[in-house]
Amino acid sequence: MKHFMNSGRILIAAVALGAIVLAAASCGTQEDKSIVVASTTSTQDSGLFDYLLPIIKQRTGITVKVIAQGSGQALDTGRRGDADVVFVHAKSEELKFLAEGESLKRYPVMYNDFVLLGPKSDPAGIAGMQDIGRALQIIKDKRASFISRGDRSGTHIAELKLWKDSGVDIATDNGPWYKSIGQGMGAALNTASAANAYVLSDRGTWIHFKNKGELQILVEGDKRMFNQYGVMLVNPDKHPNVKKALGQKFIDYLISPAGQQDIADYKVDGRPLFYPDANEAGQ
Amino acid sequence: MPENNSALHLVLTGDPALFAIVRLSLIVSLSATLIAALIGVPLGALIALTRFRGREPVIVMLNALMGLPPVVAGLSVYLMLSRSGPLGSWGLLFTPPAMVIAQTVLVTPIIAALARQTIEDLWVEYREELAAMGVGPFRRVRTLIWDARFSLLTALLAGFGRAAAEVGAIIIVGGNILGFTRTMTTTIALETSKGNLPLAIGLGIVLMLIVILISALAWGARRASERFSG
Amino acid sequence: MSTPARASDLPIRLSDVEILAGGVTILDGISITFSAGAPTILIGPNGSGKTTLLRAAMGLIRPARGRITWDGCEVSPPTRRAIMFQRPVMLRRSAAANIGYALAAAGAPRAERPKRVAELLSLVGLDAYAGRPARQLSGGEQQRLSLARALARDPAVLFLDEPTASLDPAATKTIEDIVRAISARGIKVVMATHDLGEAKRLAGEIVLLHRGRVIESGPAPGFFAAPATGEAKKFIAGELLV
Numbered sequence: 001m002k003h004f005m006n007s008g009r010i011l012i013a014a015v016a017l018g019a020i021v022l023a024a025a026s027c028g029t030q031e032d033k034s035i036v037v038a039s040t041t042s043t044q045d046s047g048l049f050d051y052l053l054p055i056i057k058q059r060t061g062i063t064v065k066v067i068a069q070g071s072g073q074a075l076d077t078g079r080r081g082d083a084d085v086v087f088v089h090a091k092s093e094e095l096k097f098l099a100e101g102e103s104l105k106r107y108p109v110m111y112n113d114f115v116l117l118g119p120k121s122d123p124a125g126i127a128g129m130q131d132i133g134r135a136l137q138i139i140k141d142k143r144a145s146f147i148s149r150g151d152r153s154g155t156h157i158a159e160l161k162l163w164k165d166s167g168v169d170i171a172t173d174n175g176p177w178y179k180s181i182g183q184g185m186g187a188a189l190n191t192a193s194a195a196n197a198y199v200l201s202d203r204g205t206w207i208h209f210k211n212k213g214e215l216q217i218l219v220e221g222d223k224r225m226f227n228q229y230g231v232m233l234v235n236p237d238k239h240p241n242v243k244k245a246l247g248q249k250f251i252d253y254l255i256s257p258a259g260q261q262d263i264a265d266y267k268v269d270g271r272p273l274f275y276p277d278a279n280e281a282g283q
Numbered sequence: 284m285p286e287n288n289s290a291l292h293l294v295l296t297g298d299p300a301l302f303a304i305v306r307l308s309l310i311v312s313l314s315a316t317l318i319a320a321l322i323g324v325p326l327g328a329l330i331a332l333t334r335f336r337g338r339e340p341v342i343v344m345l346n347a348l349m350g351l352p353p354v355v356a357g358l359s360v361y362l363m364l365s366r367s368g369p370l371g372s373w374g375l376l377f378t379p380p381a382m383v384i385a386q387t388v389l390v391t392p393i394i395a396a397l398a399r400q401t402i403e404d405l406w407v408e409y410r411e412e413l414a415a416m417g418v419g420p421f422r423r424v425r426t427l428i429w430d431a432r433f434s435l436l437t438a439l440l441a442g443f444g445r446a447a448a449e450v451g452a453i454i455i456v457g458g459n460i461l462g463f464t465r466t467m468t469t470t471i472a473l474e475t476s477k478g479n480l481p482l483a484i485g486l487g488i489v490l491m492l493i494v495i496l497i498s499a500l501a502w503g504a505r506r507a508s509e510r511f512s513g
Numbered sequence: 514m515s516t517p518a519r520a521s522d523l524p525i526r527l528s529d530v531e532i533l534a535g536g537v538t539i540l541d542g543i544s545i546t547f548s549a550g551a552p553t554i555l556i557g558p559n560g561s562g563k564t565t566l567l568r569a570a571m572g573l574i575r576p577a578r579g580r581i582t583w584d585g586c587e588v589s590p591p592t593r594r595a596i597m598f599q600r601p602v603m604l605r606r607s608a609a610a611n612i613g614y615a616l617a618a619a620g621a622p623r624a625e626r627p628k629r630v631a632e633l634l635s636l637v638g639l640d641a642y643a644g645r646p647a648r649q650l651s652g653g654e655q656q657r658l659s660l661a662r663a664l665a666r667d668p669a670v671l672f673l674d675e676p677t678a679s680l681d682p683a684a685t686k687t688i689e690d691i692v693r694a695i696s697a698r699g700i701k702v703v704m705a706t707h708d709l710g711e712a713k714r715l716a717g718e719i720v721l722l723h724r725g726r727v728i729e730s731g732p733a734p735g736f737f738a739a740p741a742t743g744e745a746k747k748f749i750a751g752e753l754l755v
Binding site for chain 2: 080081183186189209212
């Protein structure tokens with residue numbers, strides 16, 4: 001019996017070791033031609049990467065590993081050196097990133113726009129308005145339920161800017177009607193759908209979202225709801241582990257005519273979710 | 284994984300993406316549980332059988348760590364493995380081994396605390412007989428662990444259940460990368476955030492069935508073993 | 514006084530031994546010697562200290578005061594002693610495995626163990642239960658198994674704490690026959706019992722304990738025919754309870 005017990009222990013140890021080796025091996029071989037891209041939940045939840053990554057692999061041979069976080073979080077990941085490339089939509093934060101020397105160059109890639117969603121019943125009565133600032137003000141005045149990302153994401157930062165532009169100091173002028181959930185776009189949409197509340201979303205994620213409930217687009221088209229995406233290579237001088245060549249190759253693809261066309265070709269129900277604009281000035 | 288199909292459809296047609304996800308979930312959680320057992324059972328036995336200063340606070344601490352929040356475990360491991368952290372040069376962040384590490388951190392206290400209680404209870408029972416048989420410390424530990432093996436197996440299952448069910452730790456250290464670090468629970472979280480609730484629920488049921496299956500297998504192994512020894 | 518392979522632990526000498534438990538004095542300055550020869554039977558009412566005396570002589574309890582020596586040594590590993598507890602604890606294994614474990618713990622060579630396990634099972638009449646989980650045996654069967662475990666150690670001294678307390682007459686006879694047989698083989702038996710008839714049948718020497726002290730001791734025939742002390746007389750008459 002002593003015999004069996006010893007061999008039982010050895011067996012367990014062997015299985016454990018084997019499992020770890022397996023787990024390690026299942027990612028080891030890809031290390032050669034792979035990069036880590038820190039991007040946003042909206043690009044993930046819109047399905048863009050599911051569509052784009054196989055194409056990128058085909059065209060460049062690069063295996064792209066996407067970590068989806070809020071824009072603010074993604075940039076922090078870049079600051080820690082845990083990603084090779086950052087691909088977000090929060091221009092003010094991206095410029096800060098550049099100023100800190102965390103990257104050497106920012107490339108605009110594509111844009112879409114934000115839309116203000118709300119329940120069919122529209123308690124604030126803002127459907128069809130053209131002025132987003134005015135609409136937000138009415139929501140605040142009427143204390144209509146509003147869901148905020150609250151997570152330093154590109155969408156959250158854009159939302160805060162829109163409140164500011166509408167003359168509302170949302171930091172002090174909020175109340176139980178303003179619900180900051182600290183989560184991604186999908187979670188925010190789920191919450192808004194369940195609570196029949198207003199929420200600001202990027203169009204891409206909204207088109208792709210499957211739990212729309214009673215929500216509809218109520219305000220769109222205001223120039224201030226423009227949502228620009230930019231990509232940056234994390235500075236290899238600051239973080240020697242960054243895969244400089246592969247990262248740059250990925251960026252070069254995104255802004256190349258082929259890449260831009262691939263982005264434009266991504267459609268849901270016949271509608272494109274993103275509009276390429278790498279070659280337009282001032283993005 | 285096609286999003287417009289139900290989870291059942293994916294299972295029946297043997298969707299490769301689904302199977303890859305299930306495989307990764309099992310590998311990560313089973314590895315973590317086994318490593319946690321290799322650490323936790325001897326640790327629990329050590330605490331159960333030795334008298335040392337501060338023993339009671341250690342036991343209280345160990346019991347409390349059973350409730351370690353997964354996000355806290357995940358965050359701690361993330362900070363260790365990040366490139367700007369102490370173990371960054373290992374390059375383990377956003378890989379399955381990182382997920383195994385995070386889950387091991389979660390599961391080890393569970394197994395150690397339960398093992399400690401089990402072995403201590405058995406020791407109280409066996410103490411005099413073993414002393415009368417002149418059994419020394421090494422043989423004593425082996426005897427207690429062997430005779431308590433079924434209760435220890437239950438402790439392992441508790442640990443495995445915790446690992447298989449959690450998402451907070453592995454999503455932070457793994458990054459939920461498609462094709463690399465996406466598991467059942469992180470996929471459920473992702474599909475939920477895409478609003479794909481039926482698929483999320485369906486995957487949840489698949490996950491539960493797998494866990495039930497493993498629990499049943501363990502029970503079967505125990506019954507078979509009981510019949511041979513007692 | 515080297516430790517390995519001692520011939521025997523006898524005589525076992527307790528000098529002025531005091532043992533307390535939870536503030537209560539169990540053994541109150543006892544002095545007694547167990548020497549080679551016929552069985553020594555301990556008798557006395559409940560709480561008189563019989564069990565504690567056996568445990569102390571086995572080496573499981575250290576006295577608060579006084580000395581215990583085994584063949585003159587104050588420290589002696591229990592290699593050649595064995596004890597059978599009043600309420601034995603079965604290991605969570607089969608009956609045969611329990612005996613096998615005792616053999617392994619005692620250092621018996623691996624090749625010999627199966628044979629010895631079979632012998633010992635046979636000796637206590639448990640052959641039919643070899644593969645049965647020991648915890649599923651009845652109280653009496655567990656007691657017999659416990660005796661087999663003790664004998665597996667090939668002891669020179671065997672302590673028995675009320676070995677037939679929960680046995681039917683047939684099993685009681687089996688145990689008593691075994692005790693007689695091993696005593697005849699030269700093993701020193703020290704046994705506690707409630708049963709005066711059994712004491713008469715098996716002793717040797719009788720030792721009467723009461724409240725942690727030796728009241729009277731001597732060869733059995735003399736003790737029962739002409740008890741010297743008042744307590745002894747009362748005990749034999751069944752009137753000494755506490």
